[in-house]
Structures are given as C-alpha cells and as structure tokens.
Amino acid sequence: MYSPLLSVSHQPSTIRHCSVCLVRDVVSQAIIVTRILYALPTWGCFLSKELSGRIDVYLKRCYRYGFSSKIECIDTLFDTPYVELLSKMLSSGHCLHDI
Numbered sequence: 001m002y003s004p005l006l007s008v009s010h011q012p013s014t015i016r017h018c019s020v021c022l023v024r025d026v027v028s029q030a031i032i033v034t035r036i037l038y039a040l041p042t043w044g045c046f047l048s049k050e051l052s053g054r055i056d057v058y059l060k061r062c063y064r065y066g067f068s069s070k071i072e073c074i075d076t077l078f079d080t081p082y083v084e085l086l087s088k089m090l091s092s093g094h095c096l097h098d099i
Contacts (some may be wrong), residue, residue, distance in 0.1 A: 017088060028067040032059075037077060044078045 034056070047055075052074045059072040091095045 021069070024067050025069045032062060033068075033072060033077070036074070037081075040078055041073075041081070044074075047074070054058055 038044045055074045059068070059074070062068045088094050089099075091097065
C-alpha cells in the first residue's frame with residue numbers, strides 16, 4: 001500500500017522545512033531577542049506603554065512571519081530575569097541567600 005506521507009520524496013523537503021524554521025528561530029533569538037535582553041535592564045523601567053506596545057507588535061510580527069517559534073512579550077522578558085534571581089536567592093545553597 002502506497003502512502004504519500006511515507007514516501008521518500010516527501011521526507012527531505014519536510015526535513016529541510018523544519019531545519020529552515022529552526023534556523024530562523026535561532027537567528028531571531030540570537031539577533032533580536034538577545035539585543036532587547038541586553039539593553040532591557042538599563043532602559044526597561046523607562047519604557048512607556050506606547051513603546052512597549054510597539055516592541056510587542058514587532059515581536060508578534062516576528063512570530064507571525066515564522067521568525068520565532070513563540071510569541072515574546074516585553075513585560076515577560078523584563079520580569080523573567082528578576083523572578084529567576086529572586087527564586088535562586090531564596091534557595092539555601094545560593095551565595096545571596098543570607099542577604
């Protein structure tokens with residue numbers, strides 16, 4: 001019985017498509033999101049609602065056009081490092097636990 005899904009001719013194009021999506025995601029994370037994360041601790045508290053909305057629209061557009069595998073949000077990007085640091089500080093093995 002012949003199945004087009006199991007056909008050898010369809011597998012390479014599917015693998016190529018998946019690898020292209022993965023490369024797009026890695027490149028967008030490496031270029032766009034890391035640049036935002038690099039500068040966010042410095043200017044993040046000075047963002048107005050208008051500017052954070054514009055950045056959110058840009059990040060959603062990256063997702064819509066396939067450059068990112070998930071929708072990023074500027075508020076989540078801003079809060080995540082602080083929440084992670086606080087949760088690590090609360091563990092007894094962390095060097096900042098006594099402070």
